[in-house]
Amino acid sequence: MTTDRELLELAAKAAGIEINYARQRERDESVYQGIGLWTNTQTTWNPLTDDGDALRLAVTMNADITIGKSVKVVLFSPILKEEDSICGKWVVQGRNDASAVRECIVRAAASIGEDMP
Numbered sequence: 001m002t003t004d005r006e007l008l009e010l011a012a013k014a015a016g017i018e019i020n021y022a023r024q025r026e027r028d029e030s031v032y033q034g035i036g037l038w039t040n041t042q043t044t045w046n047p048l049t050d051d052g053d054a055l056r057l058a059v060t061m062n063a064d065i066t067i068g069k070s071v072k073v074v075l076f077s078p079i080l081k082e083e084d085s086i087c088g089k090w091v092v093q094g095r096n097d098a099s100a101v102r103e104c105i106v107r108a109a110a111s112i113g114e115d116m117p
Contacts, residue, residue, distance in 0.1 A: 002110070004035050004048055010113030011047065011106045012037060015060045047106050054102040061109050065101065073104035 002010075012019055023038040036046035047054035058065060058073070066072040 007106050007110045008035070008037050008046065008048065010110035011057060012039065012045065012113070013116055014109045014113035015057055017041075017045065047109075048102055051098055051102065054105050057109055058105045061105075061112070063105060063108065065105070067101060071100045071104045073101075073108045 009019065017037075018040045020038045020040050023043075027038050027043075036044035036049070039045045044050075045053055047057045057063075064074045
């Protein structure tokens with residue numbers, strides 16, 4: 001089972017977002033144990049909880065998002081650079097709220113990050 005932290009790291013990798021590991025280590029050792037990542041551009045990057053981060057991730061990953069009785073996210077790989085190369089498809093059923101959309105975006109991006117060297 002992948003943790004939220006691992007999902008975030010893989011999604012960041014897929015989107016080309018660099019994690020500031022020195023600052024992240026300081027943050028992890030501090031009293032504040034938030035799960036967001038410290039990137040080179042912001043102190044907390046967490047598309048699992050932040051709508052703006054999730055939307056920016058979806059745009060970066062060229063996501064096609066369908067919201068209805070279930071949420072479906074299909075990402076087009078920037079690695080393969082082909083418009084029709086579907087790399088990930090995540091469906092969350094039974095939830096039709098912003099958190100389901102954010103989770104789908106992150107899981108789909110993480111699936112691409114997982115396949116990257």
